[in-house]
């Protein structure tokens with residue numbers, strides 16, 4: 001039987017990629033056929049370069065050749081507004097823009113954390129769509145007829161179809177966990193026009209066709225796709241989707257909406273098959289990526305040097321929003337250490353070690369918290385995504401958590417994207433079978449905790 005062939009479009013921080021995937025009885029392979037920049041455009045606002053991306057996506061899909069299906073994923077929360085003709089009104093704003101500074105605090109003060117959390121189950125992050133819409137230029141919002149999250153916006157460009165894929169909708173803080181639909185009462189109480197919220201669609205729904213290929217909604221929130229490809233056996237596992245962010249959590253059958261999980265700012269985002277991704281956002285390798293803009297040495301060299309540095313001397317809070325915005329990261333890390341009475345890391349190697357130690361501690365803390373808050377036992381931690389290649393970070397995470405770490409696949413998001421397309425086509429039967437497929441075909445590394 002010839003394998004199922006599909007294209008995965010993955011729009012990530014700094015670059016977008018198109019991968020050509022083959023999925024068959026004994027093969028699960030994805031090859032990057034095109035990579036293009038996805039840098040935010042700096043202006044009065046930090047925005048998406050949608051025209052540039054659209055060019056890159058089309059080139060990528062041409063490079064992928066004949067495929068049966070196409071799926072698009074990207075990070076959560078960001079959106080574009082369309083007018084009555086279906087044209088984009090303004091370039092979508094990037095979530096790291098500071099237009100939402102102070103907005104979340106106002107909403108929390110007026111509605112109360114408990115009410116917001118009980119309804120939406122979402123973490124409080126200042127970039128959530130709800131706050132972005134409230135920070136939106138009122139004139140644009142007035143003209144808007146439809147709001148499309150970024151992967152749905154690309155789906156619209158490919159097929160003309162309008163809809164909102166559920167896993168990504170769950171990142172907006174405008175999703176009601178009880179009714180499993182848009183929280184229209186919440187939106188209208190804040191003055192957000194509910195008419196712009198499109199009908200929900202599910203991972204696996206077909207949007208239409210592009211040049212003969214089906215365009216399939218995948219788990220379009222990149223983290224949801226990554227979780228699809230976690231090569232776990234059974235249920236007693238935690239995952240860390242480790243890239244620009246580290247998303248640390250467990251997979252559950254229903255949301256945890258308790259006062260404790262609210263206090264810990266854990267989020268309940270929706271996964272495939274109605275699962276809940278109960279997780280915490282940790283700053284992730286963004287801390288290092290942003291430092292690299294200030295430094296000359298290559299990453300590999302820095303990681304070698306960092307491995308030789310003594311550990312645990314400097315630790316920053318890798319969950320703190322003070323590290324969210326772009327800007328001089330080495331200085332911000334040094335300032336944090338000075339302010340908290342620690343020695344101050346001076347060299348690039350010391351700062352790198354500080355970042356990796358801080359991430360490992362935050363990983364371990366949140367694996368424990370996810371398990372405690374949800375009651376889900378955890379016997380192993382899966383690290384997937386780009387960070388799974390960082391051997392030092394994986395080992396430090398095993399050490400800090402006291403649990404074995406299984407690292408890989410690196411391309412979890414793209415593989416998860418492809419697996420949902422394959423499932424929609426009937427090539428993969430279930431979530432479990434998809435994971436078994438990943439286990440069998442991908443290179444995974446095991447890190448055993450060392451005694452401290």
Ligand code: LFR
Nearest residue numbers: 075076077222223245247281
């Ligand atoms: C990771 C991610 C996270 C989300 C953040 C902003 O790429 O999608 O899950 O919290 O980006 O959307």
